[in-house]
Amino acid sequence: MGRPITPFLWLLFSVGGTVSALLFPVHLFLTGLAIPLGWIDPPRYEALIGLLRHPITRLYLFVIIAFPLVHWAHRFRYTLYDGLQIKHLTALIVVFCYGAALVGSAAAAYLLWNIP
Amino acid sequence: MSLGAHYTPYHPKWYRRRVSVWWWLQTWSYTRFVLRELTSVFVALFAVVLLWHIWALELGPEAYARLLVRLGTPLFVVLHGVAFVFVLFHSITWFNLAPKAMVVRLRGKRMPDWVVVGSNYAAWLVLSLAVAVILLRR
Amino acid sequence: MPATVALAVARYRPEEEPAPTLQTYEVPFREDWVVLDALNYIKDRLDGSLSFRWSCRMGVCGSCGMKVNGTPVLTCAAFLSEHLPGPIRVEPLDYFPVVRDLVVDLSDFMRKLKKVKPWILREEEKPLAEGEYRQTPDQLDAYKQFSMCINCMLCYSACPIYGLEPSFIGPAAIALAQRYNMDSRDQGARERLEILSGYDGIWQCTFVGECTKVCPKNVDPAGAIQQYKLTSAVHWLKTLLPWGAR
Structure with a gap:
């Protein structure tokens, strides 16, 4: 059956889980709650686009988008299997989950590469 | 005892119970497990929101201003509130389970679980502060 | 009362x-x-x-x-x-x-237990005259927790994955395989990898964690399985290297 790539997918899942556990709460709290609710003033556009142009920022954003997407794909795949008992639809589920993660990661790479 | 039973000791008439589709509602710990797994949906959604932020910034100052208005609408505030609860649940369960999955040894001795968990929370605090300072720098 | x-x-x-x-x-x-x-x-x-x-x-x-x-x-x-x-x-x-x-009926577990070879495997037995295989307290400590299993099957009964996927090797058998993998006298880890990392092995587990909660002997099968996932993933990475393990 060749070399199963499950261990590799699990490694990506773990990296994505760690990255999102460490960094998502603060990003989500600031941009989704604290700024919209007016507790903190939003950063100026110039400051943000300047930050975004820096290569380290781009790499950072790619990491915190791509890995968490694979984390979701892997975890959600098993949730669908067990929660709904639809393991017979494996092929469909695998294509949907990892496919969506791949598309999202490609979109992130494209956007981050083409920053003006 | 009826005489109708025709099975041998090697082919006993077992009773097998099927697992219900709703097995994860039967006890709170199973429900908690499924909720923990579903945090991944909110993790993915927020990754998509980050993509949206980047896209708006690339389009220019007007798009950024529109993004800020959109994020302030009640719908998005509520969505972010729910997502925040799930993402926090993800962080806490992830940190607390880490020492089970990864044994850290120092000179042959296994580090106690609280050391591993504690360093996770410390890293969380430091990184969160760093992100806040960089993002909100004037 | x-x-x-x-x-x-x-x-x-x-x-x-x-x-x-x-x-x-x-x-x-x-x-x-x-x-x-x-x-x-x-x-x-x-x-x-x-x-x-x-x-x-x-x-x-x-x-x-x-x-x-x-x-x-x-x-x-x-x-x-x-x-x-x-x-x-x-x-x-x-x-x-x-x-x-x-x-x-526990025959299913008995079959699975045998599959993971829960005994000390040696590439070559050393002659009796050379004495016993010695172990330090730290080496004993590495696997002792997993050796406390009494095969009571509470962990299987607590594992929804075993219910949904009856071919899953399951908590106790994997913990007992780890008990020998972590034993300094054992050399069979490579031999067990095939079955533990195969289709019915550790990758079926989604870390529900109930097996560890119900264990009356604090064996922590959930921990054993997650730790083995890391071992297996590291082994997988090594196979990518030209000079790595096969």
Whole structure:
């Protein structure tokens, strides 16, 4: 059956889980709650686009988008299997989950590469 | 005892119970497990929101201003509130389970679980502060 | 304290009924009685036809595992007083075929246990004259926790994945494989990898964690499985290297 790539997918899942556990709460709290609710003033556009142009920022954003997407794909795949008992639809589920993660990661790479 | 039973000791008439589709509602710990797994949906959604932020910034100052208005609408505030609860649940369960999955040894001795968990929370605090300072720098 | 307590016990008489039913018995309540004592009272005084397994009465033999009020426990360690007021529901362990009343068939586990080779494997046995294989306290410490397993099957009964995917090797068998993998005298880790990392092995597990919670011996099968995932993933990465393991 060749070399199963499950261990590799699990490694990506773990990296994505760690990255999102460490960094998502603060990003989500600031941009989704604290700024919209007016507790903190939003950063100026110039400051943000300047930050975004820096290569380290781009790499950072790619990491915190791509890995968490694979984390979701892997975890959600098993949730669908067990929660709904639809393991017979494996092929469909695998294509949907990892496919969506791949598309999202490609979109992130494209956007981050083409920053003006 | 009826005489109708025709099975041998090697082919006993077992009773097998099927697992219900709703097995994860039967006890709170199973429900908690499924909720923990579903945090991944909110993790993915927020990754998509980050993509949206980047896209708006690339389009220019007007798009950024529109993004800020959109994020302030009640719908998005509520969505972010729910997502925040799930993402926090993800962080806490992830940190607390880490020492089970990864044994850290120092000179042959296994580090106690609280050391591993504690360093996770410390890293969380430091990184969160760093992100806040960089993002909100004037 | 009540004078008596009711036990709702699952009965399954394959000659007479197609599916299990609950039968209620009223037994005397005593502070120092466990559920197993109550079952023995029923068998001795009330209904000799009730079938269940037990042996040591002290949490060592692993025979008397049942579900009490829905949770898998050793009935020799489940005090009646912890389950008041009644009726206390006593059922056979989940996911195993029920043979009769509270007795389940464990052949599935026995087959799986053998598959993971839970004994010391050596590439070459050293001659007897060279003495024993020695071990330091730290080396013993590395696997000791996993060696406490008494095969009571509570972990299988707590694992929804085993219920959904009966071919899953399961918590106890994987923990026991780890017990030998981590043993400094053992050289069989490579041989066990094939089965543990295969389709029915560790990758079926989604870390529900209930196996560890119900374990009466603190074996932590969930930990064993997650740790083995890392081992297996590292091994996988090594196979990518041209000079790495095959």
